[in-house]
Amino acid sequence: MNLRDNIEIVNQSDVGRRRPHNQDSTLSDPAAGLVILADGMGGYKAGEVASAIAATTVHQEIINGLKHVRPGQINKSDGHHAESTVVRDAIITANGRIYTTAQKEPDCQGMGTTIVVCLFHNDCVTLAHVGDSRIYRMRGGQFAQVTRDHSLIQELIDRGLYSPEDAAKNAPKNLVTRALGIDAEVKVDVNEEKVEAGDLYLLCSDGLNDMVDDEEIRLTLSKYGGNLVRAAEELIRKANANGGKDN
Numbered sequence: 001m002n003l004r005d006n007i008e009i010v011n012q013s014d015v016g017r018r019r020p021h022n023q024d025s026t027l028s029d030p031a032a033g034l035v036i037l038a039d040g041m042g043g044y045k046a047g048e049v050a051s052a053i054a055a056t057t058v059h060q061e062i063i064n065g066l067k068h069v070r071p072g073q074i075n076k077s078d079g080h081h082a083e084s085t086v087v088r089d090a091i092i093t094a095n096g097r098i099y100t101t102a103q104k105e106p107d108c109q110g111m112g113t114t115i116v117v118c119l120f121h122n123d124c125v126t127l128a129h130v131g132d133s134r135i136y137r138m139r140g141g142q143f144a145q146v147t148r149d150h151s152l153i154q155e156l157i158d159r160g161l162y163s164p165e166d167a168a169k170n171a172p173k174n175l176v177t178r179a180l181g182i183d184a185e186v187k188v189d190v191n192e193e194k195v196e197a198g199d200l201y202l203l204c205s206d207g208l209n210d211m212v213d214d215e216e217i218r219l220t221l222s223k224y225g226g227n228l229v230r231a232a233e234e235l236i237r238k239a240n241a242n243g244g245k246d247n
Contacts, residue, residue, distance in 0.1 A: 006197075007120055009035055010228040014236045016207055017244030023047035024205050024247040025055040025113075033120035034062060039133050039205035039247070041179065042111030046102075050113040050181050053101065054094045058117060061090035072122050080192050084126040087119050091128060091180070091188045098181030112179040116147060116203050120195065128190045131179045134209055136217065138200040138225065143218035148189070150178035173210060174246075200225055204235075207246035211239035 009030050015022040023040035025048070038054040040047025065086035073082040094115070102108045114131025127135055132149040148154060152175040156162045162170065180186060200221060209217070212235060220238065224231035 008228055010232050012232040016247050017240055019247055021045055021048055022247045023051055025051035027055040027059050032063060035118045035203055037133055037203040038113045038115045040113040046108045046111035049108055050098050050111040053098050054113045054115050054180055057094040057097055058090045061093050062086055081122055083119055083121045084190050084192055087117055087126050087128045088188045088190045091115060095180040095186040099184055102181055112181040114179055118201055124192050125195050126192050128188055130186055130188055131176045133205045136202040138221050151176050208235060208239050211242040
């Protein structure tokens with residue numbers, strides 16, 4: 001199966017009800033089977049700069065990198081396809097560009113961004129991320145988060161100090177423990193999984209999942225999964241109806 005001929009991508013973003021600017025950047029390239037989402041952070045408009053650099057750099061680097069990859073080639077070191085290495089290296093390159101820009105431009109000091117990337121290839125999808133933006137998967141009615149947040153809340157849960165429910169109520173939100181552009185080097189989490197016909201993947205910033213809980217997201221995708229435009233519009237509507245505190 002040629003995945004790139006059998007996927008549908010819908011890309012929507014919204015500023016929300018509280019923020020003056022949209023610091024999220026989204027980019028999709030159906031011909032390449034590529035989807036990118038970045039959620040910027042920083043001072044006045046600096047987050048927009050960071051997320052835009054991330055999205056455009058990762059896109060360019062992946063497209064260029066794929067030209068030098070033999071489809072189906074497997075890396076002996078980790079068992080992943082070579083395409084996954086291309087994705088990881090593209091994100092690392094983006095980190096360097098954001099970090100360098102932040103050091104040189106006074107208005108951009110301290111800026112950073114999360115990122116999540118899906119690249120569909122070889123009956124698989126490469127899932128890569130840094131930060132607390134998320135990738136969810138709906139398969140056969142089963143809904144799951146397939147990335148693990150790089151956040152203070154997640155660390156507290158992992159240490160057994162909070163249950164997921166207690167952490168959501170009591171722990172400070174939006175404190176990421178890993179992001180692009182903050183340090184000269186970054187660790188990228190990369191995984192691969194086989195895809196199945198009918199799979200639905202959702203990439204989102206915390207502006208969605210902080211406002212709409214996982215069960216409501218699942219119900220929305222279950223109801224509108226046959227119409228992805230409507231599904232995206234409904235998720236944005238629900239996030240804004242619940243306060244729209246972020247992009």
